[in-house]
Amino acid sequence: MNVTQGLRRVLQVNPLGLGTVDGDRRRTWHAVGDRVARLAGALQKLGIRRGDRVAVLMLNSDRYLELYLGIAWAGAVIVPTNIRWSHAEIEDSLRDCRAAMLVVDKAFAVMGEVLAKAVGLQLVYADDDAAPSGALHYDTLIEQTDPIPDAMADREDLTGIFYTGGTTGRSKGVMLSHANLVSNALHMLAEGLLPEGSVYLNAAPMFHLANGAGMFCSLIVGGTNVVIRSFTPEGVMNAIARNKVTVTLLVPTMIQMFVDHPGIADADMSSLKRIMYGASPISEALLNRAMTALPDTEFNQLYGMTELAPCATHLTWDQHVSEDAKRKNRQRACGRATVGCEVRIVDADHKPVPSGTVGEVAVRGQNVMMGYWERPEETAKAVIDGWMHTGDGGYMDEEGYVYLVDRVKDMIISGGENVYSMEVENVISQHPAVSQCAVIGVPSEQWGETVHAFVIPTPGAKVNGAEIIAFCKEKIAHYKCPRSVEIRSEPFPLSGAGKVLKRELRRQYAEAAAPAAAKAG
16 A cells, blocks of 8 residues: 555556646546656655655646656655745755755746755756756656656555644645555545546645645546646636636635635536535635535535545535434534544543533544654644644533534634634624625733634725624624734635644734734833
């Protein structure tokens, strides 16, 4: 069981099937397989040995998919690098994993040259134009190298180091084995999410396992992978219409931009059978808008994290729309344990809690990570008796549906009462003038913490803090309502996977509050 098994299979059963589509470039699986085997040979000729780390700093492309397969074919380890990180953060990760090679495209060529010199890396340029001075050209390496046999990595071998988004602190390198990634793909396939013959659109960043969830599924069954460089609503619409895409994965911020775009009314979305969504919570208001805009498309929520390769639960389409599901408010759930996973809610002593009790979500299965790269103490804190402790707060109902309430670290304690930011955000997002919102806890001498909301209005709408607070007081207990609201026009700071970086919002709030506090003092 390894990540190249799907490629070996499709080369037997459907070699002339369409493997990748990148703009006007279309390659059969036979062509992809040949390039992957030649790429692996080139890596080995350049001194890459089994277990060596090869970092990739690129926008989405068909070459990125080849790198996932080719690095594994060579027996090496891929390190997909977060394209939204600063130079310092990227350099830190390259040094941390002791990468031997860096592959870049045109968007990161200049940074790549500087990083290669600073860290002491071989530099490979993977784009359509000529390579910069000091870099080897990806396609030339493939053309000038004979194909080699698959290194046939063992199921327990390390296949990738995926650095976490760092939403709550410094990023950690998550070690995922071949078994982790293949097991997760098989779990998703057992859930019926990517039937054979699917055309999958890689629209979310390919460095992140949110997109990898669908990509690895597609690779296992030999489906077609359509690629766009980076997400734009127009790019997604055009790719779906042009290539008859049947399934994609979008994070909630992408869904919002996609379904709120005026062009969606006239776009041909008839081929799109399913949107998988996850990586961060979605509001009920946005989900309802999305289902209205795409009435022929099923929505499936996947909850998980990088450490789970990445999926743990699945909320099926029928639990979005059936009358029984509506009565039970299932849209607020993130689903039940996927095939192959166990999920439970535990207390601070890691003991299971009764149904309906809020605790920490813990997951067990073959998809649980090997550990954090060279951080055994942090691994031991996270994985206990085989259970991955996610850091997410939630509860489980009597039918096994999991409801998330907050990151454990993001929970607000106001006047001794627990306030879950997701609950407050869900209410604020229902206001007709609200496009996006985020909630944090801020210091209060009287209450310990109070709720502070950041609100981005919908285009052309006007709303003030008093209206938001009054709206909340009609729907939730007063202690849960914001005591302060900031109306802002600039976008929220996001991680590479599209998650709102609440630590950045806290920093921005503290910086804005500091002068006022100093003046009052």
